[in-house]
Amino acid sequence: MGITNRNHMKKIKWVVYLLTVLPLASMAQTPSTTSETAEVTPSSGGVFGGSKNFRTFSIGINGGVLIPSVATGGSNDFSKWQVNYGYGAYLKWQLLHFLALRGDFVAGKLKADNSRELGNGQAPNSPYASFETSLKWSGSLNAVFNLATINWLHKQSAATLYVSVGGGLAGYNPKVTTPGGVTTEYKPSGVIKEFFVPVGAGLKFKLSEGVNLDLGYTMHYLDGDNLDGYNKAPSKDKYAYGYAGLEFSLGSRSKPQLQWHNAPAVMYDQLEASRNQLKLELDAEKENNAKLAASVAKLQADSDGDGVSDLFDKCPNTPAGDKVDGSGCPLPKPDTVKPEVKVIITEDDRRLVREAIANLEFATGKADIKPSSFASLDRVADLIKRKNLSLKLAGHTDNVGKDASNMILSKNRAESVKAYLVGKGVNPSRIEATGYGETQPIATNKTAAGRQQNRRVEFTIY
The missing domain is CATH 3.30.1330.60 (OmpA-like domain)
Structure with missing residues (x-):
């Protein structure tokens, strides 16, 4: 059974590796942006201008609760988990409007006891009455996917749903207490370090161009059974962190955040602007053509019909049938021509x-x-x-x-x-x-x- 679980964890590690490394590979293949990109305003960063027109880095701080259980269920070594404080921070790099890499730090306290009776009236068969674990630190690298970035109903999004998955390492120190009230350290020699897989989801609200409200829930699946100080292999320990925090976007205030970029809305605005500019140019051409037509009509005007334009006719109103010279003046008539x-x-x-x-x-x-x-x-x-x-x-x-x-x-x-x-x-x-x-x-x-x-x-x- 132990060999099977180890193989299972190896598969999980490979999945985490692919989810975190492949986005980096896709980023490396993204064409570089050109220098001709138009100037960016806080409402739009262009469609094909590249990520340099946006703010892509951000930091976040949060606080919340830690519990030695997860929403997906599964067995626990203690019958009743307790809510304790947790706190964290992260640094995020937005690669695409729907994809980011995020480095997370979480710490806090985890507690549980056997005060709750199970269905058969018995608590878990454990030599301990309770445990308290100090999660001194945990660090993970996560791929974060925005699920509602592109909005076909509204040009400006105010909220977005995201999910995350990754891999990391946690350092913690559990203490266990026997039914007689004796408390001991599970590992007196130091901190336990174990690999874990974080899987989370959250809802983010845009408060301003540079600040977001972040509400999230992350489940941490440990590669071991030491978190609660009771090693009951082959089961694995797990814990969850629910939090609320603020995210601060880094970079120039004139640039929008890439994670809120709604490409269809921006493309529509740019096409509309191009259409309006084209309409102005066409109207100007129509006006020029009208002026040209008026000038041609004036040049062709010949009021007296002598074949000389009014513009050059020095003798207007020449009688019909009279022959004229180049300036429109009548030539001498035959009966008046001198010998x-x-x-x-x-x-x-x-x-x-x-x-x-x-x-x-x-x-x-x-x-x-x-x-x-x-x-x-x-x-x-x-x-x-x-x-x-x-x-x-x-x-x-x-x-x-x-x-x-x-x-x-x-x-x-x-x-x-x-x-x-x-x-x-x-x-x-x-x-x-x-x-x-x-x-x-x-x-x-x-x-x-x-x-x-x-x-x-x-x-x-x-």
Whole structure:
């Protein structure tokens, strides 16, 4: 029978070992948190930010009663147990919202006697009338499982139920008293040390962000029959500790406790915040689109139907059917057109055009005309309108860049000059704009000076 009990206790030890060591192994495999985690508020620690956003360490102190019996029943060596004081403390490390490791310390007094008669009218067949054991210390490592952390009904939990199991070592000193009143120490030479398995349950209430009320009950199953000073093998002694205490969470006050973390509620809040932010962004985009649509409608408006936008129409309310120039002003009607007179282009006219070519500058790699070129272009526009001349614009580039890109750039620059002159009242039908890219250089492209000469727009009046 003794060998069977020893084998049974070995199995219990292995179960305790697995329950305490496996949570540590799972913790070691948990991915580390990233540095991009958002700032935490006391009401929420995020869903996927990792445990560093929470308070995970706590200490507890408690007091209560010790009895040499447990709720699961079983035989006892004395017929009537007595209630005595007990006290304890613990340090807890919350690994996950539902799992923690807790190191417990418990001490106190245990008493019982044979004053209660059993069913047959007899007390247990014991040579002792009573015992008193001083539980000097007991230390255990426990895995604590929260059973009601995730709450689908309420965002904030006020209470949670937990269970615990582990293994530890107790040191105690029993004294026994005979029916004649003689009291002796069971082990005069010192303290008895025995392995035990604690199994407990409790209810915890959240009083504030840093303080919890802890109500619990733990049964301690000893690997021996020495607790009451009466070794009646093969039975094993056991005792229970019922307590009430306070638990204090350690760490920054800005962080919530991990054990109260309700992941579904926090995830809902985060999704709701994201939805609201997305709605704000969509509303802003709708407003921008409305402004853009209004601008396009304004740009397309042509009240007099002459083909020139109201924004650029210098002669609004043009009669229907009248032909207009680029600024929206009517062209001379056929019956009022004067007989065409041969126009003589003077040397001064050519000099004015050469000056416009020499002063013409564009933004680097673009078709935007620099303001320094406007004055000479204005004189060319006045000349064309005054003498009713025609103008050919030929855009050219150097050989830097792709051929296709240079061809587009030369065409755009010629068109840019045409648009400027039309904006000054020149009849667009009098201007021809062509781009030749890098196909017609007038100097070598091997030098900076030569490339500068090749980047040009030529004016030809006739």
